Amino acid sequence: MKRRSPSASDTESASSQGERSKPSTKKPSSFYMKQMRGGLSAAGYVKHETWVLPENRSLLKQMEKQLRQPILAGSFMLEDYMSAGNNWNIDRLFSALQALDEVASKEITPTLIQGSEQSIKLEMNEFGGLPIYIAVVGEQIIVDTVLVDLESIKDVQRFNDAVLRSREMFPLSSIGIETMPNGQTVYNMFGALSSESSLTNVVTEIKTLVDNVQRASEAFESFFN
Incomplete structure (x- = not known):
């Protein structure tokens, strides 16, 4: 911890007393853990003991954070169902995405697109309505969006080279x-x-794609008309 430099009044006071001020006693980690537990209890959370395999500790920690959010409880139940080896189909995935906080707050607008092959369109309203499309194809979930059309590229050969080097x-x-x-x-x-992935992993894929689109747009900006 960085100490405050003594002021002139501090020095004068210490000199008059003929002794140095003693540094404050460092608190043990148990003090902070007690403070944390007290805060969680005051917020209305309850402690529940759970026994898991050692390799699942990190997963349990992620679940704990989700279960502290009331609005996610319903979608969390869907994740638990999916962990039983069941694959998402487009209808169940659409229903699960509709339960997200970001949908309730209008940050994301989901639409189920009907056709020979159903898909989901997500309008990312905080990013100018950027459309993200989701399809369930066999054993895979595909999440994609258009980065740029071919006609908007100044030098296609140089752009292709840059893309291949951007892995x-x-x-x-x-x-x-x-x-x-x-x-x-x-x-x-x-x-x-x-398609057996948890809802958390699907949402992570979506958010990562949005982030990568922004980064790609900036990285390749010099190639665009």
Whole structure:
């Protein structure tokens, strides 16, 4: 801990008394743990003993944090169900996403898109309405968005080279080329995870993709018209 430099009045007082001020006694870690438990109890939380395998301690800690949020309790039950080896389908995933805090606060607007293959569209309202699309394809959940269309690239060859060298820049996300139904060619940024993944992992994938899109837009800005 950084100590405060003594002021002139402090020095004068110490001199008149003929002794130095003793440093304050360092509190043991048990003091802070007691303070934390007291605060949680005052906030209305209850302690519940749980026995788990050693390798699951970190997972239990994550669950504990989620269960301190009342609005997440319903979606947490869905996660517990998914851990039993059941795969998400698009309808159950849409229902689970609708229970998120971010949806209730209008930060995200979810829409179920009907068609030959259903998908979910998430409008990220805090990011200008950035659309994120989610599809359940067999054993995978695909989360993607359009990064830029081909016609907006100044030098396609140099841009492709930069993209291929950017693997470590965007964790959990990749960039690919796709031809849309209208014939337009675009660069997509996407992530994929198992359809058995927990809701927490799906949300993490979505938020990571949004973050990576922002970073990619800045990193490749010089290539765009």
